[in-house]
Amino acid sequence: MSETFNPTTRSKARRKADRAAYDEASVYAVLDAAVLCHVGYVLDGEPFVTPTTFWREGRKLYWHGSAASRMIRAQGPGLPVCVTVTHMDGLVLARSGIAHSMNYRSVMAFGTARMVEGLEARREAMSAFIDRLYPDRSAELRPALDQEIKQIGLVEMTIEEASAKSRSGGVNGTDLDEDWNAWSGVIPVATVIGARQADAVRSAGASSSPSLDLYLPGARLDEVLAVAHKI
Amino acid sequence: MSETFNPTTRSKARRKADRAAYDEASVYAVLDAAVLCHVGYVLDGEPFVTPTTFWREGRKLYWHGSAASRMIRAQGPGLPVCVTVTHMDGLVLARSGIAHSMNYRSVMAFGTARMVEGLEARREAMSAFIDRLYPDRSAELRPALDQEIKQIGLVEMTIEEASAKSRSGGVNGTDLDEDWNAWSGVIPVATVIGARQADAVRSAGASSSPSLDLYLPGARLDEVLAVAHKI
Numbered sequence: 024m025s026e027t028f029n030p031t032t033r034s035k036a037r038r039k040a041d042r043a044a045y046d047e048a049s050v051y052a053v054l055d056a057a058v059l060c061h062v063g064y065v066l067d068g069e070p071f072v073t074p075t076t077f078w079r080e081g082r083k084l085y086w087h088g089s090a091a092s093r094m095i096r097a098q099g100p101g102l103p104v105c106v107t108v109t110h111m112d113g114l115v116l117a118r119s120g121i122a123h124s125m126n127y128r129s130v131m132a133f134g135t136a137r138m139v140e141g142l143e144a145r146r147e148a149m150s151a152f153i154d155r156l157y158p159d160r161s162a163e164l165r166p167a168l169d170q171e172i173k174q175i176g177l178v179e180m181t182i183e184e185a186s187a188k189s190r191s192g193g194v195n196g197t198d199l200d201e202d203w204n205a206w207s208g209v210i211p212v213a214t215v216i217g218a219r220q221a222d223a224v225r226s227a228g229a230s231s232s233p234s235l236d237l238y239l240p241g242a243r244l245d246e247v248l249a250v251a252h253k254i
Numbered sequence: 255m256s257e258t259f260n261p262t263t264r265s266k267a268r269r270k271a272d273r274a275a276y277d278e279a280s281v282y283a284v285l286d287a288a289v290l291c292h293v294g295y296v297l298d299g300e301p302f303v304t305p306t307t308f309w310r311e312g313r314k315l316y317w318h319g320s321a322a323s324r325m326i327r328a329q330g331p332g333l334p335v336c337v338t339v340t341h342m343d344g345l346v347l348a349r350s351g352i353a354h355s356m357n358y359r360s361v362m363a364f365g366t367a368r369m370v371e372g373l374e375a376r377r378e379a380m381s382a383f384i385d386r387l388y389p390d391r392s393a394e395l396r397p398a399l400d401q402e403i404k405q406i407g408l409v410e411m412t413i414e415e416a417s418a419k420s421r422s423g424g425v426n427g428t429d430l431d432e433d434w435n436a437w438s439g440v441i442p443v444a445t446v447i448g449a450r451q452a453d454a455v456r457s458a459g460a461s462s463s464p465s466l467d468l469y470l471p472g473a474r475l476d477e478v479l480a481v482a483h484k485i
Contacts (some may be wrong), residue, residue: 033300049423051269058342058345058352058356059340059342059356059358060302061292061294061303061338061340062293062313063294063301063302063303063336064301065296065299065300065301068296068334069264069296069301069334069336069364070294070295070296070301070334070335070336071291071294071336071362072292072294072303072336072337072338072362073338073362074292074338074340074358074360076356079269081259099296103299103300103301104301105294105300105301105302105303107292107303107304107305109291109292109305111289111445113448114387114469115288116388116391116466117395117401118395118396119386119395119396119397120380120381120383120384120392120395120398121398121403121405121406122403123384125289125290125307127290127305127405129305131302131304133300149351149352150351152351153351153354156345157347160347160436161351163434163435163436164348164349164350164369164434164436165349165350165430165431165433165434166350167350167351167352167457171350171352172352174352175352178368191451193451194453199396199397199399202396203394203396204394204397205391205394205395205463205465206452206463206466208450208451208452208453209450209451209453210448210450210466210469211445211447211448211449211450211451212445212446212447212448212475213442213445213446213448214342214443214444214446215442215444215445215446216441216442216443217344217442217443218442219357219439219440219441219442220424220439220440220441220442221437221438221439222424222425222427222438222439222440232436234436235347235437235441236344238441244443247403247438
């Protein structure tokens with residue numbers, strides 16, 4: 024039984040409410056199929072949207088950057104953020120312009136970003152990030168040096184509110200459109216994994232790690248990430 | 255000879271300046287390869303990031319939504335926004351956690367979003383959007399009714415400042431990593447077009463439109479969009 028994020032005016036969908044969901048299962052399904060998010064925050068009253076990789080543990084989202092980066096420094100002491108994740112699933116072509124649409128899955132998650140302090144906490148979190156993407160990979164890697172961990176600014180955000188929105192399926196045209204002859208339907212799109220490019224120097228002789236077995240050429244990245252998250 | 259966006263503290267990259275560019279050619283190359291952007295704005299001091307489709311004409315970006323949507327209504331009279339576009343090109347796996355990275359191309363564009371007034375201006379802009387994605391398609395479509403155009407909230411933003419950032423290429427490991435045996439290299443990812451799903455009802459007997467010839471199964475969406483933008 025999935026818990027629900029209680030929407031306020033901040034996260035409640037005003038329009039197309041049939042496309043919106045607020046339960047953890049719906050929100051996490053979108054988040055866990057992604058590694059890229061767009062973090063929105065306000066500096067001196069101005070909006071900024073920074074793309075970054077992220078991961079989820081329970082109701083917490085994590086991302087990191089250089090401890091010297093503007094975003095990380097601004098978020099260090101605690102800064103309200105909106106983290107948005109979007110999967111584009113298809114282009115919907117109708118016989119009238121207004122009925123053209125996009126199939127997608129998205130989440131807007133609201134909370135306060137804060138820096139995670141402590142070398143060990145950051146070290147463990149970075150290993151958790153690696154293992155979340157590539158199961159058990161962190162054990163195969165050269166351990167991080169303290170001075171490397173010190174360069175990392177790690178931010179965590181507890182999701183206070185979140186809403187998931189999606190559109191799927193075919194064309195919603197009107198009867199008026201039926202007299203027109205333009206091709207109508209859906210052009211699916213998906214982010215797909217390509218052929219691995221081994222590092223010529225460092226991977227000479229290295230066998231592909233079991234932690235990468237999910238990343239097969241032609242596989243959908245969203246499906247791979249969703250599976251990896253459960254391992 | 256490409257014009258340059260003059261960066262201020264708002265858009266100037268503080269870190270990895272070698273990954274940043276401010277010239278129109280670099281910025282437009284990222285924007286024109288995308289149809290999805292993330293629009294950041296501030297309401298009551300809180301950040302919001304809304305994913306939406308967009309298009310570019312010169313230094314102007316356009317997006318639309320229901321005239322009743324919160325984002326569109328808030329931006330109507332003029333609202334500062336940050337429009338961010340990100341292409342994910344690959345996962346970079348090193349032999350130390352800290353050297354893991356992502357290959358990407360992104361743009362942050364800053365300006366003030368404003369509602370476009372006037373039925374005809376909105377009608378022409380919506381046709382321009384269709385034709386930007388699907389060359390000459392608008393002529394194949396049932397013309398929009400006035401009451402349909404009235405439902406559309408069209409927003410334009412002149413890019414005041416923009417910066418492009420990207421990372422490409424292979425692994426940047428350290429000598430320390432070379433003693434470790436984990437597989438190291440790049441796992442490319444790309445958003446790819448799938449097999450078309452014709453609308454069973456309305457597309458019965460309809461031949462695929464020439465406006466869709468670019469959208470071949472297996473083609474990269476970013477490359478298709480970049481080509482379509484030049485037609």
